[in-house]
Amino acid sequence: MNLSSTNGVILTVAELNNRAKSLLESCFPLLWVAGEISNFKRYDSGHCYFSLKDSKAQVRCVMFRNRAALIDFQPREGMQVEARALVSLYEARGDFQLTIEALRPAGLGALFAAYEKLKQKLELEGLFAPERKKPLPAFPRAVGIVTSPAAAALADVIAALQRRMPSLPIILYPTPVQGLDAAAQIASAIQKANQRQEVDVLIVCRGGGSLEDLWSFNEEVVARAIAACTIPLVSGIGHETDFSIADFVADVRAATPTAAAELVSPNSEEWLARLDRQRSRLHRAVERQLQSKMQGLDAAARRLQHPGARLAQQHAYILELSRRLHLAPNRALEKNRYRLTQSALRLNHLKPSTIRQQDRLASLKQRLASALPRTLLQRQQCLSMLAARLEPWNPQAVLARGYALVSRPDGQLVRLGANLKHGDALSLQFADSAVDVRVNKDLGLQGELGL
Template sequence: MLRNLSSLSNVVVTVTELNRTVRELLEGSLPVLWVSGEISGFKRYGSGHCYFSLKDANAQVRCVMFRNRAALIDFEPREGMHVELRAVVSLYEARGDFQLTVEAMRPAGLGALFEAFEKLKAKLQAEGLFAAERKRALPTFPRAIGIVTSPRAAALRDVLTTLGRRMPGLPVILYPCPVQGAAAAGEIVAAIQRASSRAEVDTLIVCRGGGSIEDLWSFNEEAVARAIAACSMPVISGVGHETDFTIADFVADLRAPTPTAAAELASPDRNQWLNQLQQQRRHLERSFERLLQMRMQRLDSLARRLRHPGEALERQRERLFTLAQRLSAAPTRLIERRQGQLAQAKLRLAHARIDHGYWQNQLSHRQQRLQRALDRTLEQRQARLHNLASRLAALNPTAVLARGYALVEKTDGAVIQQAAQLHAGDRIRVRFADDAVEAAVTSKPAQQQDLF
């Protein structure tokens, strides 16, 4: 490398040294520049490097863009395309060719579009059109879905295919409009307003396929953003590819990365809901089966504890019979005991010197007391027997029926205790004091009313 340029006149240099010095002078003295022009002779080699010329009306310059930089371009450069290059001014030493080493490429005018994009974005954000609190939730089961796009757009076919796969039979209404060109923004606004005023759908999809920033620019227009914000139903924006962002994406209630994704967000998945419904049905069946088993076990337990009224009556009848036997035998035993005492007293009297008159009076008095005691005991036992007989009669179902009540049973003899046990159409037997009749339940009685 030549370090002292002032001494070049006294030094003989090689071509290699000359070219290297010129390259270093160019790269060291000029900053990285943005250069605009028209692509000419563009070639992309198998290595991934790109070679072309950039020209205008009066001049041209050779350009090279290496593979790592070329992979970052989001569009396909074409012959005659006007572009803007961010490049380093350099010299290819091997041939001494003046060239630009390109670091970035964009379509001409893209800088102005980005500036307009950021300016409108900041304005609408300041007005609150991007605020999360104004975003509306999508209906889980929409009755119809609207689509704002071009009838010839590939995005429409993708959306319709996805909707048909996820929820066949879901009504779809197309609000046709161009999605590219100078007049597209106004047509898009009119289509959104038409969908909003008709209110035929629950969810509106605004979509189109991918493209350059110029192709998508209609969705960066302020009028389109305000139409989306004023729409009466939730709006899903599905514009371009996943890496594309437009003003419509920020204003919409939900942004989808692609039109297909917008259709998936707008429609329920029929198969998923059917599977979930099937799972819920199986869960409900298992829960009902467990509940039924618990109720059956409880019913069995109650049935073991439940005893027929006739059993209680039989036990009372046996107890009453025992008491009656004991009551009837009590005076006899008492008389026998008193007679034994009297016999003993007579024996003692026979062996003793007694005043017959005095003891005769005592004996007569004792006999009178004994007779009165026997009479009282007999009256008490008879009164108790009468009381027990009355209680037994009160427990007798036949006696209850004789007072005007009736006993309601099922045809198998099971006693009906509550109206809730009956259902319309059940056959029942109504038992009265003198006879029983068959009857049918014609309606389910109210819970607060009696059966009869």
């Protein structure tokens, strides 16, 4: 038997769970759910799994690591909480579950709403503005502490102040930091410290606790007392993750009461070490100056001489100059003589030898006299040989054998009779003379020319 939907489409289990998940997530917005924690487990991955239940029902919940890291308290079995959650379905098992985005102890919703309302109001008034913050003094003459004498935070602050600056005076303005009238008494203690002006900086502090424990510092009366205080004020309330209204109004917010003490007090060890370094640098600078001045004094002392010694040195110097003056002419004369001798030697070496040049000239004349007839004879023999070689090519010899040169009046030779026509003037060059003729008929069939 097949099970199918009304439209005939058969779904797989995965498809069914996916559709159910999509339907749940689209129908339910992000909402708050109140209940009791049951079966709470935090795994090594950081994810938390538990159930929320009341007297009639329960629902599975999962809180992933990135959201679980934001919880500022430790969830416990049986704790009543309020969870901001998305309704969903775990498809692998088909489990209906809530994906938790935020978790807080039950009953804190009204406190959070009041906290946000007051914070927004004071922020609009400018009580949180950075420009109204006062700087902390670098070396306060006295430190005031507004807290309970029984608070553990007081011991931590005093221990930190004594460790960092034992000589710094501490004035306590005692007040309860928790309870019904705590906010008014905290504001009164701040006002008392501001009126007395006994200290240069003020610490308002207490240890960690729940939102209800720290609520006195979220009251408007405390915030306005801090804002009206003319003494620079540091808040050190709760742990590092705790933020109160007083933290936003204070001139400086410290993560813990101990951190507040460290902010307002200079570290005596660091300053003593800095002073030691400055003293050492000053001592070295003075020593260097003294050594420099002593060296200058020694140099001046070496230059400073007795007048008699100075005169004796000048007298000896004058005697030496006189001796050198007497010796100078002789030395100059000897030097010039030496230079003259060297120049004469170089001149003799460079002087030409006329006898040797005359002998060379006579030899060249003799060689020229013997070479000229020989060269002339060689040239004549060469010329005769060239003339004999050119003789067969002489046109005059050809004409002597009975040939003649036929040319036009302009000197152009006539090589073919076919180029002549009747009446052309010609010149016939024989071996002994030239004769002018004229063509009286054209070239015949036999190629005979009639002149």
